[in-house]
Structure formats: C-alpha cells, structure tokens
Amino acid sequence: MKNGTAPLAVENLTVAYRKKPVVRGVTFEAAEGELIGIIGPNGAGKSTLIKAILGLVPSLEGDVRIYGRPYGQQRKRVGYVPQRESVDWDFPTHALDVVTMGRYGHLGMFKRPGKQEKEIALDCLDKVGMAGFANRQISQLSGGQQQRVFLARALAQDAELYFMDEPFAGVDAATEKAIITLLGELKRQGKTVLVVHHDLATVADYFDSVLLINGEKIAYGPTASTFTPELLHRTYGGKLAFGIPVPAAFSAAKGG
Amino acid sequence: MSGFWIVLTGALVASCCAILGCFLILRRMALIGDAISHAVLPGIAIAFLMSGTRDSIFMLLGAAAFGFIAVFLIEMFRSGGVQSDASIGVVFTALFAVGVVLISLNARNIDLDLDCVLFGEIAYVQWSTLEIGGADLGPKAVWLLGFTLVVILLVISLFYKQFKLTSFDPALAAALGIPVALFHYALMGLVSMASVSSFESVGAILVVGLLIIPPAAAYLLTDRLGPMLVISVAVGIVSSIAGYAAAVALDASIAGCMVCAAGVLFAAAFLLSPKHGLLALRRARSRAAA
Numbered sequence: 001m002k003n004g005t006a007p008l009a010v011e012n013l014t015v016a017y018r019k020k021p022v023v024r025g026v027t028f029e030a031a032e033g034e035l036i037g038i039i040g041p042n043g044a045g046k047s048t049l050i051k052a053i054l055g056l057v058p059s060l061e062g063d064v065r066i067y068g069r070p071y072g073q074q075r076k077r078v079g080y081v082p083q084r085e086s087v088d089w090d091f092p093t094h095a096l097d098v099v100t101m102g103r104y105g106h107l108g109m110f111k112r113p114g115k116q117e118k119e120i121a122l123d124c125l126d127k128v129g130m131a132g133f134a135n136r137q138i139s140q141l142s143g144g145q146q147q148r149v150f151l152a153r154a155l156a157q158d159a160e161l162y163f164m165d166e167p168f169a170g171v172d173a174a175t176e177k178a179i180i181t182l183l184g185e186l187k188r189q190g191k192t193v194l195v196v197h198h199d200l201a202t203v204a205d206y207f208d209s210v211l212l213i214n215g216e217k218i219a220y221g222p223t224a225s226t227f228t229p230e231l232l233h234r235t236y237g238g239k240l241a242f243g244i245p246v247p248a249a250f251s252a253a254k255g256g
Numbered sequence: 257m258s259g260f261w262i263v264l265t266g267a268l269v270a271s272c273c274a275i276l277g278c279f280l281i282l283r284r285m286a287l288i289g290d291a292i293s294h295a296v297l298p299g300i301a302i303a304f305l306m307s308g309t310r311d312s313i314f315m316l317l318g319a320a321a322f323g324f325i326a327v328f329l330i331e332m333f334r335s336g337g338v339q340s341d342a343s344i345g346v347v348f349t350a351l352f353a354v355g356v357v358l359i360s361l362n363a364r365n366i367d368l369d370l371d372c373v374l375f376g377e378i379a380y381v382q383w384s385t386l387e388i389g390g391a392d393l394g395p396k397a398v399w400l401l402g403f404t405l406v407v408i409l410l411v412i413s414l415f416y417k418q419f420k421l422t423s424f425d426p427a428l429a430a431a432l433g434i435p436v437a438l439f440h441y442a443l444m445g446l447v448s449m450a451s452v453s454s455f456e457s458v459g460a461i462l463v464v465g466l467l468i469i470p471p472a473a474a475y476l477l478t479d480r481l482g483p484m485l486v487i488s489v490a491v492g493i494v495s496s497i498a499g500y501a502a503a504v505a506l507d508a509s510i511a512g513c514m515v516c517a518a519g520v521l522f523a524a525a526f527l528l529s530p531k532h533g534l535l536a537l538r539r540a541r542s543r544a545a546a
Contacts, residue, residue, distance in 0.1 A: 018337075054431045072433070080431045087425045091282060092481050101421050105432040110414055137479040153428075 007192040013062030037207035079159030096134040102156030124152040144175030268401035270492025272450040277471035291348035293451040295326035297355025323448025376459030458511040465515035473525040
C-alpha cells in the first residue's frame with residue numbers, strides 16, 4: 001500500500017458522549033479493495049466510530065484521512081449506509097426517490113435531480129433486485145427490502161469507499177444474499193467497504209480483514225490471523241454468550 | 257369587499273402555515289411549531305414597547321429574534337439532559353408568560369390588546385391599509401403575508417432537496433456535506449416569520465392549528481412529499497373559505513371557525529382517506545378476514 005493514499009487512515013481517534021469516552025484512541029488503516037468487518041459487542045462504539053469518521057459526531061481528538069485528505073474534501077468518494085432504524089419509513093416517498101437522494105451529493109446546490117439521476121437510481125435498484133418496487137411507498141416494503149433500498153442509495157452515491165452500519169441486521173435470506181453479491185461486486189470493482197457486523201458465524205466468510213473493537217481497538221488485521229478465539233475473547237470479555245460460535249468450532253461446523 | 261380581504265388574509269395565513277407545517281410534522285417537530293408561535297409573544301411586546309408603533313417590521317424583527325431564542329434554548333436544555341418534550345414545554349410556556357406579563361403591565365399605556373394578540377382579529381385587517389402616495393393598496397396584513405408566502409415559496413423551492421433529505425435522513429445529509437443545522441434554523445426562522453405575520457389576523461394560539469392540522473390531513477391523503485405540500489395548502493385555503501362562511505352564518509369568531517373547518521377536514525381525511533382512512537382500513541381488514 002502506498003503510504004498516505006490509503007482509502008482510509010484513522011489515527012488515535014477518540015469520541016466521547018457527555019465526557020464519557022465511547023471510542024478511545026483507535027488507529028487503523030484500510031487497504032484498497034478490501035471488505036472490512038467492524039466487530040465488537042453492543043455498545044463497543046462501532047457505529048460511533050463510523051459516525052466520527054464521517055464527522056457526524058464530534059471527535060475529541062484524532063485524525064481521519066480519506067485518500068490522504070480530510071473527509072470534508074472527499075465527500076463524493078464516500079458512500080454511507082446508516083442503520084435502517086435511523087430514519088422514519090413512514091416518510092411520504094417511494095423507493096426510487098430514496099435512491100435518488102444518493103445523487104444529491106453530485107448535484108449543485110440548487111439543481112433538482114432530473115432524468116439522468118432517476119435512470120442511475122433505477123439502475124442501482126435493479127442491482128439489488130428491487131427494480132420492481134421503484135414506485136412502492138417505502139413503508140410498504142419489508143425490512144429486508146428497505147435495507148436493499150438503502151444499499152441501492154449508497155450505490156447511487158458512486159463512491160470508492162463505503163461505510164455500512166449493520167446492513168445485515170434483521171434481514172431475510174434473500175436480502176442477505178443480495179448484500180453478499182453486492183459486496184463481492186464492489187470488491188471486484190476495487191472499492192473498499194467497511195461493514196459494522198454482528199453475526200460472528202459469517203465473519204470469516206464475508207470479510208478480508210476485521211477490526212475488533214470494544215471501546216478501544218483490540219486488534220486489526222487479516223481475518224485469518226485476527227479473527228481468533230483469543231482475540232475474540234478479549235473483545236467480548238465475559239460477554240461472549242454461550243452459543244455464539246467461535247471460529248474454531250465454526251469452521252469445523254462449516255466443513256460438515 | 258370586506259369578506260374578500262378576510263378570506264384572502266385567511267388563505268395567505270393558511271398557505272404559509274400549511275407549507276412549513278408539512279416539514280414540521282415530518283421532522284416530528286409539530287410541538288416546536290407550537291412553541292415558536294407562542295414564544296414570539298415577548299418579542300412582539302418588546303418591539304412594540306421600544307418602537308411605540310404597531311409597525312409590522314419592528315414586530316417581525318422582535319418576534320424573529322425570540323423565535324430563535326426559543327429554538328436555541330430548547331436545543332440547549334435538551335443537550336443539557338432535559339427530556340426534549342419537557343424542554344419545549346418549559347421554554348415556550350415561560351416565554352409566552354413573559355409576553356403576557358409584558359403586555360398586561362403596559363395595557364394602560366399601549367394600544368396592544370391581549371385578546372387580539374392571542375386570538376387575532378381578522379375582521380379588522382381591512383381597516384389597516386397600506387397607503388403609498390395617497391393610493392390605497394389594500395390591507396397591510398395582506399402585503400405582509402403575501403411577502404412572507406413569497407419568501408417561504410422561494411426558500412423551499414430553491415432548497416427543496418435539502419429540506420427533504422434533512423427531514424428524512426439527517427445523517428446522510430450531513431455525510432453529503434449539507435449543513436443540517438443551517439436548514440433546521442432556516443425552517444425555524446420561516447416558522448417564526450409565518451407566526452408573527454399571522455398573529456394579527458388569527459392570533460398566537462390559532463396559528464398552531466393552521467400549522468399542524470392541514471399538513472396532518474394531507475399526510476393521510478398521499479404518499480408523496482410534493483402532493484402532500486399541495487394538498488396541505490388546498491386544505492388550508494378551503495378551511496379559510498369555509499370557516500369564513502361558517503363565521504358569517506353563526507356570527508362567531510372568524511379565526512376560530514377557520515381552525516374548526518380545518519379540524520373537520522382533518523376528521524374527514526382520517527375517516528375517508530382511500531389508503532390510510534379508518535373506513536379503508538376497516539374494509540381491508542374485513543376483506544382479509546373473509
């Protein structure tokens with residue numbers, strides 16, 4: 001990796017809510033074209049880390065560089081999929097319109113999205129298997145379909161570096177498959193994707209690298225050498241609940 | 257002719273409020289609209305005391321200033337750990353009370369009637385006309401409201417996509433570099449402006465009805481933001497016409513009748529809306545059961 005031009009370089013990032021630190025001194029650098037899982041227990045600061053990188057919550061200290069520059073100068077190269085629950089799905093709009101919002105960053109201040117933006121948006125909906133729902137009111141979509149609309153919107157942002165906040169949370173099998181296909185497609189195009197992820201059983205299958213955090217960084221590196229029982233135990237402490245497969249047990253199960 | 261000016265004033269108030277109200281209810285900020293329309297009262301009173309006139313420009317400035325103070329205080333209390341509905345309640349009732357005290361203290365010296373501020377007197381707007389070079393150009397209130405409506409239409413149509421995205425998904429808006437806080441305060445500023453332009457005609461209390469009821473009815477009738485804005489304005493205008501007719505027939509408060517008419521239209525939408533109405537839901541349920 002050429003130094004200084006990594007898609008994402010985070011240095012000593014600390015974030016606090018009401019003086020209570022949530023993310024402490026996290027440092028890592030994402031390599032181009034990788035799918036990276038951000039793994040940790042509830043309240044570990046995974047979403048907060050993403051939001052701080054994107055400047056959505058103020059950070060106490062630290063430095064974030066996107067392709068060597070501050071985020072403010074690189075917005076068009078970054079796509080973001082917030083948590084599905086973060087918006088009101090009763091908002092009076094339809095799927096295509098939501099996806100079109102992904103184009104707003106590419107439009108001038110006063111310009112309204114036109115035919116070209118609608119075509120891009122429809123194309124993006126098609127890529128997540130939702131073209132047939134373009135004119136559907138968003139409250140009438142299932143949770144998985146709503147998630148796919150959000151992914152299509154991120155695609156419409158036409159970015160190089162993506163942040164996805166729990167895209168797999170509470171989705172149906174069809175949506176999970178659609179997301180995996182999409183992640184593979186993004187990787188083939190050389191894009192870098194960071195995904196906040198909860199399901200430990202699928203980590204080894206989905207991600208090239210993992211960032212294990214619990215307030216502070218526990219480990220960061222290739223999944224094979226980082227997603228280990230010892231490091232997971234350190235990440236989750238005593239909270240690694242019975243029944244969550246640790247990698248060794250998990251790969252044995254997968255083999256069978 | 258007097259009927260025409262009254263209905264026109266009502267329709268302008270309703271249009272201003274109906275547009276802004278749509279964004280307020282979609283942001284779950286209906287109560288903020290309520291808060292601002294009340295919190296501007298001390299601004300109106302202070303502007304009146306300082307300038308000694310009922311000239312709308314001073315009142316507009318005073319009210320706008322207090323609208324911002326209210327929004328700022330609500331944010332401050334909320335970020336300081338007070339529940340958001342409690343902080344809204346504290347700020348607007350306290351500021352409103354300050355306004356009531358200021359007006360009542362000076363009631364003997366000044367010609368600013370508390371009833372008029374609270375409930376408005378739309379029947380009188382026609383007597384206060386704008387004259388330039390001796391030519392009568394019609395009621396001042398109509399000019400002020402017309403100007404307010406033009407500003408609202410201009411700001412909302414120029415920044416339509418920003419207002420839409422910051423209402424639907426502020427996180428993405430911020431990530432795209434849209435100044436979310438700026439649009440929040442712009443909306444609050446417009447609500448302050450609409451409140452103060454309307455207070456002479458419908459009063460500080462009833463303006464809330466026109467700010468919330470027509471958008472709430474429109475929300476039930478459509479699944480798109482654009483049509484919601486149009487329907488909301490239509491409901492507001494129909495309310496002002498029907499309300500005026502009812503007030504004449506009953507010899508009752510005109511502004512009160514206008515808000516009542518809006519309430520009746522909301523009830524109709526709630527019952528009869530083809531998609532979200534009570535009857536449609538009931539029919540769908542019985543069909544599903546059959």
